[in-house]
Amino acid sequence: GENVEQHPSTLSVQEGDSAVIKCTYSDSASNYFPWYKQELGKGPQLIIDIRSNVGEKKDQRIAVTLNKTAKHFSLHITETQPEDSAVYFCAASLWRGDMRFGAGTRLTVKP
């Protein structure tokens, strides 16, 4: 089955700096790659996603890039703010409905 690895497990940045989180996946048939943000005591919430026919997608301060050949994708957050502090999960999904998540990255933005 699909295996998703996520790095780093923790990331600490100064407010205003950029943050990058990287994920690799194993199954070349995966075609949907979402990123979720989880705040303390809540369920994960989608922040951005990308499909396999697109190489990059941007939404204000957040961007995701996908390299299908290398089977890795990354989340980029620019101009970080304290409210960006949370746990971020990447995931990869096949068409048949089996989504696998990375282990998560705890991002801390220091004011």
Add this chain to the structure above:
Amino acid sequence: NAGVTQTPKFQVLKTGQSMTLQCAQDMNHEYMSWYRQDPGMGLRLIHYSVGAGITDQGEVPNGYNVSRSTTEDFPLRLLSAAPSQTSVYFCASSYSTAGNEQFFGPGTRLTVL
């Protein structure tokens, strides 16, 4: 819309007890799923359903049963609770398949003594 709701929020069980975690959604989503979240392991898929009457196993299905008699509800049953099932459980739903935004419930924190 209430979105995805889960009950209870917290539960403590003794080893061997059974219980059902409830999940409901009011968005008319076909796809529903159950995940467990353990420290350092992310979210692991337990079972999922692509529509009423259809369920399938995920990554960690042992010890859990599901059924999907209606589009709205997707309960998760623990047949004989074990300490290894201590975890936070999340239910999620999406419009058609896993290849779309999944909406997560608030979670159920389960402790098995």
